[in-house]
Structure formats: structure tokens, C-alpha cells
Amino acid sequence: VSRRIDPFDTGSVTIGSFDGVGSFNAIKEQVQLKGDVRLMNEDTRQTLRDQITQIANGVGATFGVQVDMNYDDNYPVLMNDAALTQQVIDSIRSADIPEITKIFDCGPQDPSEDFAYFAQAKPSSFIYAGCQTAPGENHPHHSPDFMMNEDCLLIAAKAMGSATLALLMAPED
Template sequence: MEKLRDAQPEMVKIRRHLHAHPEVSFHEKETAKYIKDFYQDLDCKITDFGDGYGFAVDIESGRPGKNLALRADFDALAIQEENDLEFKSQNKGVMHACGHDGHTAYMMVLAKTLIELKDQLKGGIRIIHQPAEEVSPGGAKSMLAAGVLKGIDNVLGVHVMSSMPNRSIGYHLNETQTGRSNFTITFNGKGGHASMPQLSNDAIVAGAYFVTALQTVVSRRIDPFETASVTIGSFDGAGSYNAIKQSVTLKGDVRVMKEDTRQTVREQIEKIAHGVEAMFGVKVDIDYDDNYPVLYNDPQLTKETIKSIQDANLPEIKQVFDCGPQDPSEDFAYFAQDTPSCFFYVGCQTSDGQNHPHHSPDFLMNEDCLLVAGEAVGTAALSYLGV
């Protein structure tokens, strides 16, 4: 803990460098190089995993024990930053608007600290630096396929949360974050002149009916005690005021808290789309992507992880609480689906009391969260390894 506290300025420096040089999912070439360069002179092993820029850093104690993986993601988002910061994004239209720069900064310094102390450890620690969390199919999936969790007993991960108080730790047992699906649906009709609608087949009418009918999926097909949402985020029907639209494309988002709910929602969306096809005489094309699973926190591992943090009585952590299930989806869920895992949250609410939500152009984090994350994950890792 003393080493981490002394290295807090280094965490901030790394985070600000990453924030100023963001790269979007599957294009994080320079970010990955920057992180790898950090480890070049340290006593560890670096191995590439997956079909992107992901890699792992192995810290071997040389003593028998369990093997624990610690994961941090490092991609940014296609968002133009609106903050006025000295370290504002230098890449137009790209921004670290979710805190992955913070995840990587604390993890790099924590990893260096663990490497320096590795002769006092038991077992092994694998640091997973993962790209492409934000965009399906995500970076975790190909890293898993390449064997990044081979020989690993458990995985820990964290996410900073601007909605949670600074210097707090949030957690939840069992189903913790929603699973996600995305779909694109195109209705193809017959265009024509607005003065002669009988000679055309209006795709906008079909699409509008579909959006309205879609509201019955959650309200009439899902148990009220289950969690599900269906959102149409894009309706591409732009055209002329006096022309009947021949084709419209809709894009939608689905979130669920149980995997069997996912299948029910998909079946209903497809039934409604084909019903509209028959009713309006249009042709429908459906591209449906079932991607991130429900994130499941192993109850026993999560209890042990949180207890270790509470028992440490770290002065930097003021509150540890059950934050309940969280609405966003997270591709750490693939790791948790494969190996018993714990994913918890570090509050990073800014001191000005303003709302700076994730994925917004004015997202901000309180940089106190970097040390809190390092201490919390470091404490949990040492406790897990029996140090």
C-alpha cells in the first residue's frame, strides 16, 4: 500500500497520457505499444492473445499457489470531447469517455508494484490488458479463444463509476450487469409520388407500426419481475416531403438480466417484424447480434473479495456497499462466463457535484479513484493468494 500511495502521481500521469491519446476499439495500436513499453524492463513475461491488440503480463512468484487474473480494458469511444482540460483528447472525434484510461493506469502501476514484490507472493498473477470492450464482438472473446484464461483459477475486474460517490466501492452478487443484443431491421416497400399513395408501398408506415408494436415485447411478453428493455435508437427514414419512402432502416438495442429472457425477446422481435412484413406487403431484412452475456459475479469469490477490502480498513476507502445490479453491459461477462469471477466498482464522482455520465462528451472522473482501485484490487489479490 505504501508503494501504491507513493506511485499515485505516476498513475495520474499515465492516465492523462492515455486520455490525451485515445484510440477506438480494434484500432488501439499505439495504446497497446505504450502499455507494453512500460513493462519492457520489468521482470515479467508478456504474451499476445487474440486477434486484436490484447496481451497479458505474467507475474510468477516461483512458489506454489493459485493463479489469479486481473483485467483492465484500454479502448476509447468515437465521441468528440467537450471538456476543457490540459490533457484533453488530441484525436478528433475520439475520447476516453468511459474511464478505461483510468483502468489501465491503475493496473499498470499495480502490476509494477506486484512485480517488485513477487518474491513475497504465492502462485501467479496474470495481468490482462484487453482492447475493444466497447464494440461487439468485444476484445475478451478472441482473447479467451486464444487461451488467456488457461490455468487461471479466478478473475477480478473493476470499473470506475461516475454515478457512485468518490472513494466508495460498489458490488453485487450473482447477475450484476445486463446482457446485450443489437439488431438492424430494414423494411423494403415501393417508392412513389405522395399524391398517388395507392401505387406505392410506404416503408415508413411499416416501420412506424413496427416501432409501436415493439412496445408490447417487454410489457406483455416478459415477467414483470424480470429485467428487459428494447430501444429503437435509429430510424433512418429521411427523404422528401412529397415522396413515399421505399426503404427504411431501424437500429435497436436489447438489455436483459437473464439469458433465457434474451431468447424470448429475440423471438418476439422477429415475429413482430415478419408480421409487419405480411401485413404491409413489404420485405424485411433482419441482422440480429446476440453479443455480451449477462455478467455473473460468483457469490463466494465476490464475498471473499469484498471482505478482504473491508478488513483492510484502507483510509482511502470511505464506503463499501451493495450497489445492486447495473444497467450497462460489459464484455468482462465473457471472462465470468468461462471462469468464476468478481467484477466490482470504484466511485469516481467529481467534487463539483455535477453529473458527468459515462459515454458523454463531458465525462469526467475524480482521479482519487486511481489509487482506490489500485489499493482495492491489490488488497483482494494478496488476500486471494494467501499473502
């Protein structure tokens, strides 16, 4: 990625599954790789897709193997509406929920999220709720060590309820 897109842009390619079914001591007739592409700018999408296709076809040509690629552009970039997000932050802060000790902007993120489709249709704000099981134990989602503290569900519900009520009671422009 670092050699193929603008260094000020963000993109990641992860091959999370490499599966060659069969005996451990024989060359496999076929292997299957599965991965995930994440990006922060829709203009980068086609560049990454083209480059992955070029690399896959190059490996196939180099080793004389057939490459079948199924590339699914399934999630758009998730974009928060800045004004709505600030309203959400302000309403959660003013709700004075004792369990919420920090509210901060974690900067641009690149989740593969269904919520991105809602954000394309309506002004939206995607937030994370911290779910540490113990102080200092922070394992991100999709990590093999991730363990959610289920108490965060009630805290997140209070935060969203407060934000929803504040937005519903706000005067319309």
C-alpha cells in the same frame, strides 16, 4: 417487454439509433434501426428475440415493406460468484483505502460486458468504481452527460490491487 416476459424477470430493449439517410422532405427508401437488448436471465433471451422478430415482421407485413434483421446475441448474462464477491468486498474494506467512502452491493445489473465471458469460465466478481466529477453529479455510462473523474482510476487500481493480494495470500481450501 412488460407484456412479454414474467413481471419478476428483467429485460430491456432500446432502439438507440434510427437512421434514414436522404433528403428531409422525401420518404426514405430504407431506414436502419439499431438497438440493444439486456436481460438478467438466460431463459429470457429466446423470448425477447422471438418477440422482437415477431414485431419487426408484423410491421413489415402491415406496411408492405421488407424487413431484414440481424440479431446478434453477443453477450451472456454477467453473473458474479457470490463467495468470491464477498471476499473482494471484505478485502477492499480491510485495506482501509481512505478515498473509498462506500462499498455496497448495487444488486443485479445487466451490463453488456466482455467480462461476462470470463465469468462463465472462472469464478469472477465484476465491480463498479464510482467516478463522479462533483458531488451530486452522477451520470451513468453511455449517457450523453457522462464525464469521468480520472482520479477514480487510481482508487480502483488500489481496490483491485488490495483484493488481488488478499486473494493470492488466502489459504486454499
